[in-house]
Amino acid sequence: MHAGIIFLLVIVGSILFHIFTPWYWTDIASNWQGMDDTITLTFWVGGGVFVAVCLFMIYCVFKFSYKEGRKVEYKPEDKKLERILTWATTLGVAALLAPGLIIWNQYVNVPKNALEVDVMAWQWGWQYRLPGDDGKLGTTKVINISDENPFGINPDDPFGQDDVIIQSDVLNMETNRPIKILLRSVDVLHNWYVPQFRAKMDAVPGVVTFYWFEPNKVGEYEVLCAEYCGVGHYAMRGTVIVQTKQDYNQWLNEQETFSELVAKQNKLKIEENKIAKKIKLNLN
């Protein structure tokens, strides 16, 4: 009866692995505890079904292995049993689906007070933009993107002038404040994913996608691209620093706005022109 024993060991081993595994999810750092809880619930129900089915199978292997002349049950159907099993399964599935849908409902309904953050992705990197004092992000267009206007902000849009632009892959956030991530990409699909926040969504060129979360633990987290985007996909990382309100505001004040960038660049241009003129004069 070695076959039954090995199968039994596989099932017992699976349970032990699950109990003692050193590999499990990272400490959650956002409001999506509900996702973890639904996973745990699914583990209990689904794992229970898996173990029960396998144990029943193993029992049959032990109990009914071939013997010449064994009396075998001949019963093509058992309507009642089939009905019970169908309804029990339906109930189990519904019990798992309900919390899943409830949390999805929260996921797609963004709180009104969420801070909008523009996450712009390209092959292969990230940069970010925050609304300025007016609390609104300016509109953008891919064709506006240039060295002078790295985000492609519409120059005529008044909302865009005070936007805080962060030309770096490091983004700071304030704890316990909902963040609405607005994703866009200038080339291919990407996905802005921080494992500790649990949430993710693809960035799709041509449209703006979104999701939200509320970071609730101060710390530094790695951003990963979670949608295959070409040969540099694995290297497309970034960083999120979650800070207290005070630290965050201090960081925010040090950041540049779009109009400041434009002004700086104009100034640079004027100076460049001056230098060029000087050189010209000297040469003459």
Added chain:
Amino acid sequence: MSDEIENKTGYQAQSSETMNEYSGAAVGDIDYVRPAELPEQDLYHGHTFLTKWVFCQDAKVIGVQYFLTAVFTGVVGLILSWLMRLQLGFPGLAGFMTAEHYYQFVTMHGMIMVVYFLTALFLGGFGNYLIPLMVGARDMVFPYVNMLSFWMFFVAVAVLMASFFVPGGPTGSGWTLYPPQAILEGTPGSGAGILLMLISLSLFVIGFTMGGLNYMITILQARTRGMTLMRMPLTVWGIFTATVLAMLAFPALLVSSIMMTLDKVLGTSFFMPTILKAGEVLEYGGGSPILFQHLFWFFGHPEVYIVALPAFGIVSDLISVHARKNIFGYRMMVWAIVGIGALSFFVWAHHMYVSGMNPWFGFFFATTTLIIAVPTAMKVYNWILTLWRGNIRINVVMLWCLGFIVTFVNGGITGIFLGNVSVDVPLSDTYFVVAHFHMVMGIAPLMVIMGAVYHWFPLVAGRMLNEGLGKWHFWITFLGAYSIYFPMHYLGFIGVPRRYFEMYDSPYMTSAIGMNEFISLAAFIVGAAQFILIYNIIKTLKTGKPAGKNPWKANSLEWHTSTVPPEHGNFGERLPVVHRWPYDYSVPGAKEDFMPQTTPPSEVLNTEVEKT
């Protein structure tokens, strides 16, 4: 073609009166079976080597041709998976391995295994060999088209393999071929590689359509007398439903392949929005990358069931034969197959919960996806209830079936995680997904394929495969594959994303290094173990024990041919007449523990057989 007329087998259409004489029964008699409605088929028998073995019109030979070609692609896919695991377990060990290579191997492994290996093997291989035999037909209804179907597949494989040798290599865009990256620089093989892939897929679909028409029409129109739909073996039901799915789903793949080819070659913008690349705006605009995903998964999800349904059907038959017991709940099994097939067209966007599609779709697709779990669970219950109070031969075939149940239930349960929209959010695009689909549509169907090979090899070759070698093959494969994919789920929990050329050094990720090494070692062993089967087959062909007729004491028609292996035309002078379903095993009162489908009621008057 004058000799063609001579070559007709000479089985002539018989009038209904003479038919009744042959079966020795008239209307009102308990052995009465309705007469045939159609005359018998004329078959073209090959004379030369070319018409007999190369451009052959015998579905059985075509089945073996499909099988061998698919196995060849499977071996290529296996070697690619070794190379991937080499990089993941031991980064940098293989000096030649660049990120480009890695992504090309990932892509080709995925596409080969799903389309060119599993689909071709189940439908082209088992479908061709088994459908005419199991429904009691002399051959497929369109043998010539059937032959063309295989050669179209062969050309598709040749084009696919050719992409390894073009400048830039094969495409490295992931098996999902998502635009825009699939056809833009920055993805390996974005030139000739992706074009050859799209052409090969188009050829595959065309070839498959020719085969699929054959499978469907043969099953619907060419069943022998008495073979009602509800007396067909579940294998035939599985293959039939899968073929219907394929005929409806593959056009979506064909359309998306053609559109992407146009985007690439002519610069149309079906899937291409405005794109900024290296500081320049490309000449695309207005297209939708998400549209491609909808088309792809409208094909891609039924594709999962195109592989799974034949496996469901075959494993039901194997379990019933080797447990010496009728399949439990046959009607429920049939309706579950058909129901799963129908539902599989309403769940595709569960692959796209975080794709950026309208998030409200999530509610609908999560609900349909979890509904599909119910008929699937019923099938699992019925398999294990078939074992209950049976008389189970624990032979190699049964071991593969048991291995299937364990891996399929495991993979099915993790499907409930991923189908349940908000649970999918943290897990999608991680190794949890990789582990899930390998368990449920890689390993589980493979277990069935292996069981089917050990089960039907005696019919195809007339010799029994070696049991001892078979057991080694099974245990190494099962235990090895389980220890690859079971722990892999936990990498997904950590958050390790898939399609990463190198794992990263984030503090919480370093614990995965040891597991990756272990998984890679297991993958090398499991892959190598498959050569035990190849050795077993070669050895058996030379010196194996002769199988004789019906070595498993099975009921279905393929074991009751005039010769073993069956000749062209399958059933000798007269087609069999069917009186019962194929699951009358261990009927109380019967002398033997099996009752072939051809047994007329008058021969088993004193048994407690149920009317089927």
